[in-house]
Amino acid sequence: DTGVSQNPRHKITKRGQNVTFRCDPISEHNRLYWYRQTLGQGPEFLTYFQNEAQLEKSRLLSDRFSAERPKGSFSTLEIQRTEQGDSAMYLCASSSGVMGLYEQYFGPGTRLTVT
């Protein structure tokens, strides 16, 4: 069990640029989640996938944000035309989806700084 991995760990970008983050879940976990965490706050749900299907999106996920999980394994989160308000820690989590095993395991996060 190698855990959830996220790349890159840190990203600094200029306002208006596009950025893409990658998340590799725990193998055989069919559920994958994205959250955003700003300083001093708890993580806020953005979206989640069951296998390759995106089942729920938060209102926080504006049309500048898009997430994919093309083969039901890794996922990418893209932010287009970044704004300073996008600066945050982006967390990925996965869970097995098996009845009774609903806990989510989190990766180390990608910290985005928009200058």
Add this chain to the structure above:
Amino acid sequence: AQSVTQLGSHVSVSEGALVLLRCNYSSSVPPYLFWYVQYPNQGLQLLLKYTSAATLVKGINGFEAEFKKSETSFHLTKPSAHMSDAAEYFCAVSETGTASKLTFGTGTRLQVTL
């Protein structure tokens, strides 16, 4: 809709003292409840979970929590604090049966002093 309230954004205890971190939830359906710990610049680590089995749940690192439906609470305790317990603690709720998104509280920063 579901929500979590964590009373006390900062809690300070002496090493060896009891740790009590408070969490109250609101959910329209029976909830699943979780406590996570976050160390600086790291992701979240699961401490323990309640998924409608035993109401007293034991987790890692000596932590435990008790689900009290009548009080809509899920407070986290540890009998004796250790310096390594200093971190941010988050309570979270998800809905039974769907087990989809987690809704987190705003967190409690635990400081442990000598």
